[in-house]
Amino acid sequence: DGGITQSPKYLFRKEGQNVTLSCEQNLNHDAMYWYRQDPGQGLRLIYYSQIVNDFQKGDIAEGYSVSREKKESFPLTVTSAQKNPTAFYLCASSIVGRDIQYFGAGTRLSVL
């Protein structure tokens, strides 16, 4: 089955801790995206990448970091600098030059 896999489904972060959210896709898509979803605010773009070893900041990149070492993988690290990390995080992918984005099932991050 082709698709986007996000793990874990639930994640808890302690004060001062960095945590990493996994996103893997087997759709052979070049572009990948990370969004943050808060109640009543829609989806906000954190980072996106159109090619391996390259990525750009979205609208709310502060306190987050990413890497794109493989086409299939685009992990997101929520650093200790992100003071309000509690949210639902969504990963998406698309073919470069095509607008349609396909989403994973999401990771819900909470603070202990």
Add this chain to the structure above:
Amino acid sequence: GENVEQHPSTLSVQEGDSAVIKCTYSDSASNYFPWYKQELGKGPQLIIDIRSNVGEKKDQRIAVTLNKTAKHFSLHITETQPEDSAVYFCAASPRSGNTGKLIFGQGTTLQVKP
């Protein structure tokens, strides 16, 4: 900056009635407008989309209309069913080149009462 406004934030209808969700966008150069449905605890799924060279598109009980002059587009669901209950998001592609970026509306929670 680019912005998409979505209304209403919540919508409750009786089964069999129609539901309409409206969005306005700020970037007149936007040319792609998808609608996503998100069920509880899941990721959004594309249900229908429209491009700026088309005024209306239908897929069974779902239709989308686009008014480029007014920078306004709407989702219409007819003969609603309880399984249509979900959060719906509109989005628009901004001016910023071929990045594939989408700007999302705030979402509408649709409840279809049996």
